[in-house]
Amino acid sequence: MLDGVENDRIRHVGLRERVTSAEEAAALIEDGMTVGMSGFTRAGEAKAVPMALAARARQHPLKITLMTGASLGNDLDKTLAEAHVLARRIPFQSDPALRKAINRGEVMFIDQHLSETVEMLRTRQLPRVDVAVVEAVAITENGGIVPTTSVGNSASFAILAEKVIVEINLNQPAELEGLHDIYIPTYRPNRMPIPVVTPESRVGLPFIPIPPEKIAAIVVTEKLDSSATILDPDADTRAIAGHLTEFLLHEVRAGRLDHTLQPLQAGIGTIANAVLHGFIDTPFHDLKMYSEVLQDSTFDLFDAGKLRFASGSSITLSAQKYQQVLPRLVEYKPRLILRPQEISNHPEVVRRLGLICINTALEFDIYGNVNSTHVAGTQMMNGIGGSGDFARNAYLSVFVTKSVAKHGAVSSVVPMVSHVDHTEHDVDILVTEVGLADLRGLAPRERAATIIANCVHPDYRPMLRDYYDRACQRGGHTPHVLEEALSWHVRLAETGRMI
Amino acid sequence: MLDGVENDRIRHVGLRERVTSAEEAAALIEDGMTVGMSGFTRAGEAKAVPMALAARARQHPLKITLMTGASLGNDLDKTLAEAHVLARRIPFQSDPALRKAINRGEVMFIDQHLSETVEMLRTRQLPRVDVAVVEAVAITENGGIVPTTSVGNSASFAILAEKVIVEINLNQPAELEGLHDIYIPTYRPNRMPIPVVTPESRVGLPFIPIPPEKIAAIVVTEKLDSSATILDPDADTRAIAGHLTEFLLHEVRAGRLDHTLQPLQAGIGTIANAVLHGFIDTPFHDLKMYSEVLQDSTFDLFDAGKLRFASGSSITLSAQKYQQVLPRLVEYKPRLILRPQEISNHPEVVRRLGLICINTALEFDIYGNVNSTHVAGTQMMNGIGGSGDFARNAYLSVFVTKSVAKHGAVSSVVPMVSHVDHTEHDVDILVTEVGLADLRGLAPRERAATIIANCVHPDYRPMLRDYYDRACQRGGHTPHVLEEALSWHVRLAETGRMI
Ligand SMILES: CC(C)(COP(=O)(O)OP(=O)(O)OC[C@H]1O[C@@H](n2cnc3c(N)ncnc32)[C@H](O)[C@@H]1OP(=O)(O)O)[C@@H](O)C(=O)NCCC(=O)NCCS
Ligand SMILES: CC(C)(COP(=O)(O)OP(=O)(O)OC[C@H]1O[C@@H](n2cnc3c(N)ncnc32)[C@H](O)[C@@H]1OP(=O)(O)O)[C@@H](O)C(=O)NCCC(=O)NCCS
16 A cells, blocks of 8 residues: 555554545544644644544534644645634634634634643643644654654644644655654653753654554645745845844944854744844854744855754745755754754743844834734734743843834834733843844833834834823833823724824 | 951951951942842841941932842831932832832832843843842851841852952851852853752752952841731631632642642732641642742741741741741751742743742733732832742742722722733733632633633622623724723722722
């Protein structure tokens, strides 16, 4: 039944008889179950089984709790949402159709710090995973699962689930094997320190170790990962990168950093990618990344000879970059590790390594509180993702955003954010294309003065200064005119513009 | 010059000649300097030198940046604020007079996660400490400083400062020696895991190791620590303790915990102390604490045979408890450790040990966001303290508060908090005297339903339900009526009542 290629990929002989169709595998998933699927920022998600599940649900309605690493590609979240399969979705998503269902209150979305989901599963503070569905390049002789372009939460899902479905993707390169470092923290009360002490530390296994008898079905697939949706750098993102570079050079001159900086983390999205890309034209060298998603910019930095090593939980590339990188995977491999998101994002490791963390804000306020998730305080965009894991524990926590959105109708700097994801305590540096605010060691009133002077779009600066001046007349450690604090958002809702 | 007792306390012979008056020692502190002083929640602060400094400043004005562990006793912050000595104050305070000066914008207060201050100092992201002033029970043969009733940030202040002033307090019992465990994380990029793997782990030295020549002056003092200001349990705090106990027993029945629970952290203040005290009358046993401040309740639990071990950064007791505990210190000593606040609060250790963390909210909102610091979003109460270090990394993050304040004029549960210290992601359980909301694994709309049903005072419940119903009509993942979200606080400011 299986050809040679498939035999190479399923090296545990006894498991070969478990190969079946996506439909039959999906039949293991029943109404009401909790399902843990691979997939992290459009990389390495299980592709066939969820589609088969959606197809079945269109005939015979069913609902599940779906947990993943992070967002899924191949319109999976859209397809599942439109087939009304998702009762609950944990811990991240970034799909426009699912987002709408969440904001209508149809899908219960549990937005979590990405390092925490499996911690809660392991302590049974979230419902047990009934079935795990994990994309793999191979199953080892002993039944170990070798993930593809992401690790995400796959290892813990497979370890904790009652049954495991493996999707062997023949189009994910076999050379991915050896890239992964699967380490699971030991159980309390005997938990030992996580032995990762540099981005390069290899501390685990190159596969997910589970008893082979748990593998209930194997599906052979060929569909590729979706490409990243990030846009090319533009004038604004180049300006943001420029301000940040200038600041970091200042830190080097002040003797706080050298030109190798500290290990870098960069968040998802267009702006963070552009900022990282901007490091190509800087005197920084021998850089390292300890991040979550490795985007195009990681490989641009490798190719420019700027980057020594990159650790992440997934590789998510544009179509063009994918064509360049995948054939040369063996070249990059000695300088890459993919880890479980619990480890890539772990507070213990982030704090130990002392990362420079660059994440994107939707909006921030005059005191430096950041909203990364909720448009107008209510409409979920994607989720907090790993931004909190990193920002809280960073050596230097940077948030970037353009100073205005929606062609100037929206100011990204507001009197009070309409939702708080990161409090002022977790935000050291704010950057827009206008400029950079260094908030370290400043009290709220000083933060406000710095932010208003440096980050706000000129169209909004007088209004913001006026707000702040009137707030100061009322006094307080963190002055506000409470009845006006959210008025910019209210005006936006009423008139379509903040100004 | 020195008598026998003082010679016992200053065992490094060469340093005995540095003994001087508080006034002369204080003369080492100059206008514009950054000074790091011992003291953590009214325990173990330097007592004589800051008073002498304030006295001098009343004649010859001067301003400093004052860093401590946390709050100071003996009206030191009041005295320094009233003498206008404080230009900047870092990272915590709880003094009514200083609070007023901060809220008037006269003192720049940098409110920080208590584990982070020395991390920023060490990386020179805060101004260098010119002079450290540390209360000690003794100086060892080699010039090591043995702290008194708190460690706080004293070790790093002394290590990083240019000059160190030691206050030898003859009335702090010599038996405190041996209680402390001074461990400082190694420097990046070679930072190793912090080896604390249980509350009992001893991983450092019993004194602060510094070169003796840095000790520029020694002052002999006799003043006692101030007593704690916590109130006795009342009907409401007993009800809160009751709800939490009932919940934890439910967790035991569900097999997620056993009767020894997980190590406990309890925040400052009356309510947290009362909750912990409430554990005396429960079937829980062989408990351990890995906390910040050890209050009366810690020793009540020891005496009741409930507690096996307690690790903290300070011991802060009521006058009565102080009289009982201090004479019996040698009995308690084998079951106590005092650590630097960087370690007692370290994300790495908190997450590893899996703590049950109980902290106090001023107010929380229908989605479970918590405000611990800012009355009406603007007026600083004390500071975030260690609550974020613990809540973010807890096994179980509990926040407690009474459902109303100011005799019912204020609801502690509001549509939207006026300031966010802890986002919904970091809050698992909310408890008021009305009841308990278990928010684990719930989406915002589910959190709102649970909180409104369980935690809100009956006088405010209909209003809050009405707000939430109207918010849901507008939709969103986290529904709000934005123009009304802060209206309860605005009404309070205008009318003195929220209702
Ligand atoms: C914040 C975040 C949405 C920005 O994404 P991005 O692709 O870099 O940024 P963009 O500027 O393209 O903004 C994305 C959208 O938000 C809109 N937007 C930006 N600022 C806005 C604001 N203040 N108000 C309303 N909408 C705003 C943009 O207009 C754009 O809308 P569109 O998709 O309709 O064009 C994204 O980084 C995110 O989800 N972050 C949270 C998770 C995270 O930080 N993870 C990091 C660890 S991996
Ligand atoms: C939140 C905190 C102030 C509560 O302290 P507490 O002593 O347990 O609580 P109390 O109920 O006595 O409240 C203290 C004051 O706040 C007032 N208060 C409480 N809730 C309020 C609200 N929602 N709005 C306005 N005032 C409120 C009380 O009326 C009381 O005022 P008073 O001093 O004038 O009587 C205190 O726990 C704190 O500072 N926490 C932040 C730091 C922290 O959590 N550290 C923990 C790690 S150690």
